[in-house]
Amino acid sequence: MNKKAIFRMTLALLVIGLFVGLAACGKKPPQRRGARAGAGGTSDLANAALATYVAPGDLDEYYLFYSGGHSGQIFVAGIPSMRHIATIPVFSPYPGTGYGFDDETKEMLGEYTWGDSHHPGLSETNGEYDGRWLFINDNANGRIARIDLKDFKTKQILKIPNISANHGSSFVTPNSEYVTMATRMSVPFPEGTYADVTEYSSKYHGVAAGIRIDPDTGHMSLGWEILLPPFDYDLGDAGKGPSEGFFFWTCYNSEREFIEGGKLEVTASQKDKDFILMVDWREAEKAITAGNYQTVKGAPVIDPAKAPGVAYFIPLAKSPHGVDVAPSGRWIVGSGKLSPTTTVYDIEKIKTAVANQDFEETIDGIPVLTYASVREAEIPVGLGPLHTQFDGKGYAYTSLFVESAVAKWKLPPYDAGADMNQYVVDKIPVAYNIGHLVTAEGDSMSPDGNYLVALNKLSKGRHLSVGPSIPESAQLIDITGDKMKLLYDAFTEPEPHYALIIKADKLDPIEVYKKDDPTWPKNPDAIWSVEEARVERHGRTVEVWMMAVRSFFAPDVIRVNRGDKVIVHVTNIEQTRDELHGFAINDYNINLVVDPGETKTVTFTADKPGVTAFYCTNFCSALHQEMQGYLLVK
Amino acid sequence: MCRKAVAGARFFEVLMSGFFERLTASLDRPVVGKNRLLVFLAALALVPTFFVPLWHMTFVAQQYPEGLNLYVYSHNLVGGDDGNDLTEINVLNHYIGMAELKPADFTELKWIPLVIGLIGILTLRVAAIGTLRSLVDVIVVSLYFGGFSMWSFWYKLNYYGANLDPKASVEVAPFMPPMFGYKLVGQFDVWSYPAFGTYLFLVFGLLLVAAFWLSWRNPGLETTLSNS
Numbered sequence: 001m002n003k004k005a006i007f008r009m010t011l012a013l014l015v016i017g018l019f020v021g022l023a024a025c026g027k028k029p030p031q032r033r034g035a036r037a038g039a040g041g042t043s044d045l046a047n048a049a050l051a052t053y054v055a056p057g058d059l060d061e062y063y064l065f066y067s068g069g070h071s072g073q074i075f076v077a078g079i080p081s082m083r084h085i086a087t088i089p090v091f092s093p094y095p096g097t098g099y100g101f102d103d104e105t106k107e108m109l110g111e112y113t114w115g116d117s118h119h120p121g122l123s124e125t126n127g128e129y130d131g132r133w134l135f136i137n138d139n140a141n142g143r144i145a146r147i148d149l150k151d152f153k154t155k156q157i158l159k160i161p162n163i164s165a166n167h168g169s170s171f172v173t174p175n176s177e178y179v180t181m182a183t184r185m186s187v188p189f190p191e192g193t194y195a196d197v198t199e200y201s202s203k204y205h206g207v208a209a210g211i212r213i214d215p216d217t218g219h220m221s222l223g224w225e226i227l228l229p230p231f232d233y234d235l236g237d238a239g240k241g242p243s244e245g246f247f248f249w250t251c252y253n254s255e256r257e258f259i260e261g262g263k264l265e266v267t268a269s270q271k272d273k274d275f276i277l278m279v280d281w282r283e284a285e286k287a288i289t290a291g292n293y294q295t296v297k298g299a300p301v302i303d304p305a306k307a308p309g310v311a312y313f314i315p316l317a318k319s320p321h322g323v324d325v326a327p328s329g330r331w332i333v334g335s336g337k338l339s340p341t342t343t344v345y346d347i348e349k350i351k352t353a354v355a356n357q358d359f360e361e362t363i364d365g366i367p368v369l370t371y372a373s374v375r376e377a378e379i380p381v382g383l384g385p386l387h388t389q390f391d392g393k394g395y396a397y398t399s400l401f402v403e404s405a406v407a408k409w410k411l412p413p414y415d416a417g418a419d420m421n422q423y424v425v426d427k428i429p430v431a432y433n434i435g436h437l438v439t440a441e442g443d444s445m446s447p448d449g450n451y452l453v454a455l456n457k458l459s460k461g462r463h464l465s466v467g468p469s470i471p472e473s474a475q476l477i478d479i480t481g482d483k484m485k486l487l488y489d490a491f492t493e494p495e496p497h498y499a500l501i502i503k504a505d506k507l508d509p510i511e512v513y514k515k516d517d518p519t520w521p522k523n524p525d526a527i528w529s530v531e532e533a534r535v536e537r538h539g540r541t542v543e544v545w546m547m548a549v550r551s552f553f554a555p556d557v558i559r560v561n562r563g564d565k566v567i568v569h570v571t572n573i574e575q576t577r578d579e580l581h582g583f584a585i586n587d588y589n590i591n592l593v594v595d596p597g598e599t600k601t602v603t604f605t606a607d608k609p610g611v612t613a614f615y616c617t618n619f620c621s622a623l624h625q626e627m628q629g630y631l632l633v634k
Numbered sequence: 635m636c637r638k639a640v641a642g643a644r645f646f647e648v649l650m651s652g653f654f655e656r657l658t659a660s661l662d663r664p665v666v667g668k669n670r671l672l673v674f675l676a677a678l679a680l681v682p683t684f685f686v687p688l689w690h691m692t693f694v695a696q697q698y699p700e701g702l703n704l705y706v707y708s709h710n711l712v713g714g715d716d717g718n719d720l721t722e723i724n725v726l727n728h729y730i731g732m733a734e735l736k737p738a739d740f741t742e743l744k745w746i747p748l749v750i751g752l753i754g755i756l757t758l759r760v761a762a763i764g765t766l767r768s769l770v771d772v773i774v775v776s777l778y779f780g781g782f783s784m785w786s787f788w789y790k791l792n793y794y795g796a797n798l799d800p801k802a803s804v805e806v807a808p809f810m811p812p813m814f815g816y817k818l819v820g821q822f823d824v825w826s827y828p829a830f831g832t833y834l835f836l837v838f839g840l841l842l843v844a845a846f847w848l849s850w851r852n853p854g855l856e857t858t859l860s861n862s
Contacts, residue, residue: 575718
């Protein structure tokens with residue numbers, strides 16, 4: 001090799017060195033898939049396949065947060081692939097992430113081992129999803145929970161008094177001042193009171209509540225409760241733009257009776273109209289400030305008869321489900337399940353009616369606005385309208401449970417005297433019996449108008465049979481064109497009610513609890529080295545500070561006496577993503593899963609003499625099987 | 635071919651016949667004017683070497699698509715991903731029984747910054763009151779320091795790769811991670827190259843050599859020489 005060649009080679013190596021250095025800095029992250037990238041097949045099927053295919057290693061464009069219904073959880077999927085990515089445990093234990101097994105989450109779950117999660121609500125800033133928190137109600141036990149979207153963990157479960165069956169929840173104001181709660185199944189007031197159902201009309205009550213959200217931490221606390229007639233308060237929405245400052249809830253059983261053996265489905269469907277409850281939450285705040293409330297079971301309760309201006313009723317076709325505020329905030333859309341029409345109200349007309357005291361009647365001190373004065377139009381959408389979403393392009397999409405379809409129709413303005421049928425511009429059948437539906441960023445002030453997911457109650461025959469416990473169906477529908485197009489069938493565990501879709505780039509979750517990240521509170525029991533690992537005995541309590549790292553625990557032997565109270569703090573000292581460690585103690589019904597940088601604590605009584613093993617349950621490394629130790633109980 | 639050989643022989647002849655005598659004769663001559671500026675700039679070029687990495691190793695494997703990065707600074711070993719890559723490298727290395735890479739165990743990280751500082755001061759001295767003698771001193775010391783540091787780096791790489799705990803769970807043959815270039819180590823593609831700080835040392839050296847060469851070639855110097 002001559003000198004020139006050596007010189008050239010050295011130069012080449014230097015250049016390569018530089019490039020390797022640069023490449024390490026600028027490695028391309030996986031690509032987020034464009035909505036319609038690559039579309040252009042030759043048939044609808046090919047188009048649908050291309051529109052939903054997310055290539056290996058590529059990422060979805062949206063997050064889809066399903067409520068998990070009576071599973072008590074939240075399911076996370078991606079759009080357009082509809083792939084289920086994760087389950088966030090909320091109201092039920094979930095051994096997969098160790099939720100409900102460590103002291104902290106056990107305490108958060110309290111006495112309950114399940115909940116019924118219905119309607120997720122995303123935090124908003126100026127009417128847009130800001131990607132900070134996800135709220136979810138428990139329809140069964142009067143609770144609401146908050147998930148931090150920074151780490152996808154349930155951070156708080158709030159239970160408030162006097163709410164029975166929290167269904168009208170979790171609807172968030174445009175600047176996240178409040179999230180709602182409301183009674184679906186009225187009971188005697190205050191809670192814990194006994195009164196027979198024969199006294200339903202007078203002793204039973206519903207309650208609507210405003211839950212205050214701390215703007216910095218998201219911490220929820222009770223703001224106020226409003227005492228209401230014994231109706232069933234169902235779905236809701238928060239006003240925005242011109243309707244900001246109002247909450248809307250539908251309610252049924254305005255017959256206000258529960259006749260034993262009389263079948264509520266019959267007795268609650270006698271009157272031609274039920275109501276939308278409209279609450280002016282700024283007036284509610286004023287009533288609280290003015291001391292115009294009573295403290296009942298620790299809750300500040302406003303009686304609307306004594307605080308005029310707080311609550312109003314708006315007549316709506318009977319047995320209504322959804323009441324939804326259009327992106328502009330001007331149009332309020334209510335749907336009565338038993339009427340083939342959806343009703344559009346104009347917030348300006350509502351305000352005028354309130355100002356003019358244009359009331360039909362008064363129920364328990366709450367004025368009922370004159371229907372004809374506030375209604376803008378009735379749209380003949382079809383049979384069994386339940387819930388409405390929007391595309392930001394002037395159209396609304398209403399789910400039709402009975403017809404098993406989605407109707408697309410135009411929002412106002414309408415031509416005077418026109419045949420309203422012409423404004424229903426498209427309809428697509430779904431499989432089967434749709435409940436809620438959700439469009440991309442559909443509850444915000446600027447929906448994206450590309451995707452719609454139909455959340456169907458029945459899925460019979462559209463998947464491999466799994467026996468009689470049939471999963472639920474969710475169908476992805478393309479709403480970019482004039483005609484809606486079915487793209488994809490997905491199936492979920494029981495049982496999503498509502499869901500929300502948020503643009504993926506609005507979220508930036510962490511994947512490791514960094515040792516010195518001030519975002520997360522320091523755990524005083526965290527340890528970061530083998531040297532700090534120790535066992536201490538104080539009387540009959542044995543406290544263990546344990547660390548886990550690939551592929552061992554320190555300490556790996558715990559010696560106790562039978563009957564000792566044992567407290568184990570496990571810190572996963574890994575700082576590498578996806579290096580989770582489990583800590584399960586055989587025969588003690590304990591399984592923690594500790595994320596990188598996290599510390600979890602479990603307290604138990606060592607009541608089984610002999611020797612039992614503990615081990616890492618979450619596969620971590622080539623020597624994961626060797627990651628184990630012993631609990632010796634003398 | 636023939637002409638080249640003649641030129642080479644001529645250069646050697648010139649070097650042998652006059653260079654060292656002239657060097658000895660001119661050692662007390664000052665480094666003049668703008669050449670001192672070059673020396674000053676050389677000293678300046680050393681300043682960032684305290685803050686930027688001297689060497690950069692990248693480890694890429696199927697399950698580490700974004701790669702693990704290890705940066706060698708004059709005073710520290712730093713992993714990428716806010717330092718965690720070093721922890722990760724240690725976690726992986728413990729399976730093969732490699733000693734933990736701890737900055738505290740590298741005495742180099744203590745004396746290298748000190749020596750850089752000393753060389754910097756000596757360089758400033760040349761710029762301020764410099765004679766060719768002091769310039770030659772700095773060049774020689776720097777060459778020695780650079781060479782010794784490289785040897786020390788090579789030795790450490792060799793040491794860590796060769797001294798593996800015989801009781802380790804995974805048995806591997808002693809190995810030498812790459813110092814310069816690419817090597818496959820286990821499932822890892824490893825690249826190792828000088829980083830910005832080392833290039834600054836090159837700039838430092840080139841500036842000093844340039845100052846020397848220009849001072850050497852300075853006709854003013856020739857005149858002074860012949861007058862003496």
